[in-house]
Amino acid sequence: MHLRLSCDFFQHDVIHIAPNLLGKTLIRKLDNKTIHRYKITEVEAYRGTQDLACHASKGRTPRTEIMFHEGGVIYVYLIYGMYWMLNIVAGSENDASAILIRGLEGISGPGRVGKALQLDKTFYGEDLSTSNRIWIEDSNEKVTIHTSPRIGIQYAGEPWISKPWRYFIDD
Template identity: 70%
Template sequence: MYLKLSTSFYKEDVLDVAPALLGKTLVRRFENGSIQQFTITEVEAYRGTKDLACHASKGRTARTEVMFHEGGMVYVYLIYGMYWMLNIVTGRENDASAVLIRGLNGISGPGRVGKALQLDKSFYGEDLSTSKRLWIEDTGIKPEYITTPRIGIAYAGEPWVSKPWRFLLKE
């Protein structure tokens, strides 16, 4: 077992936190008491109200409220009425940035991540530094990674669709 990441880790700029999450261990304690650990392998950065691919670009709403809090909070939202997407809020209060967890070891795709972790609305606003059911641990590893444009954000237009804000562990 490694050390749980401190709140200060998440309070940095999203473009620093996103690649720094790669190789870290996401830990989930399930209702039955079992614990599973996953290596974070793929993430995407969403950078505040000016990033048209970011939910916060639509302003402060009931859905996005937690994004305007200090880093280290969980932002989950439901897509297609069936998949809970896991995002980690970053930055200082009102930065409204978050990192989407797109992949874990053996799990590719943010919908599959949410399903494997058995996420639901109750995770919205969870504090990763104090949670007993979801947290991230530092492995001490600083892996190599590659960057690509984010996926599925054509609606945002340029320059947002071309920003290399998707980070993947280098194989």
Template identity: 60%
Template sequence: MKLDQSYFRKDVLEVAPDLIGKVLVRVFDDGTTEKWQITETEAYRGEEDEACHARKGRTPRTEVMYAEGGAVYVYLIYGMYWLLNIVTGTKDDPQAVLIRGLKNIDGPGRVGKALQLDKSFYGENIITSTRMWIENGSEKLQHSTSPRIGIDYAPDEWRLKPWRYTIAD
């Protein structure tokens, strides 16, 4: 039921929409386990993508994006929210899926807060982790696409790409 390495080795434009309806599992420090259906994702695709953190190449912040698919990429925004991204694709091809929403949790900052993310998740392997992983959902859900949001710094060519995926109403 847990997604394997081969799943995350695929291109981000295949993985991001397919994660809609999958189940994110989090085992907390006190031993409790929570499961949420993934409801919204965004794709970021390599150094050529002007909205992607890897657009400027390898940096200490983006180094994990150059790992093989399945690595966790977390980063802090506004000094208070850890955002969850899952690296996809092959080694040295920086791609990642931002998990923007879970069932009843809208927004990537709220997702990070609910999951109690922190810097310790940076680089963790989502396949072998004992504290967070992704499983298949019970059914394949339809999704809709729209432009990515929160990336006003990117040129229109990249900002307007329909690489945001949400459960279809």
């Protein structure tokens, strides 16, 4: 039996936490009580208000408010009016950092991840340490981590577009 990650796991620098999520197991209990388990295979780190690719760089808004909370809660947002993006808040209060879950084993792309997990706005602010419908467990699996620049953030400019803050493992 694997242990659910506590909030403490998420209350460190996002650049430390993001690669350490790889190989961990994301559990989603659906409304019909079906439980799905997914290995996390790809993530991207967004490092607070100074990171121009991070939503928090625009300041504290109703949309980004949860990013300013202590790590271990969920930040979801809707893109293209149809895809809920799953992000895990990282760091201490006011760090405003988060990790985008870009891939799960067999599911590539953050839009597909949100769809497979049946996310919606009610997940905003969900506490991963106490939620009965979504959480992350340790797997103790040893993985080989690869890095690259993040995807789709040209608007942020340098040095942000070149930061190797996308982390992934072979699926």
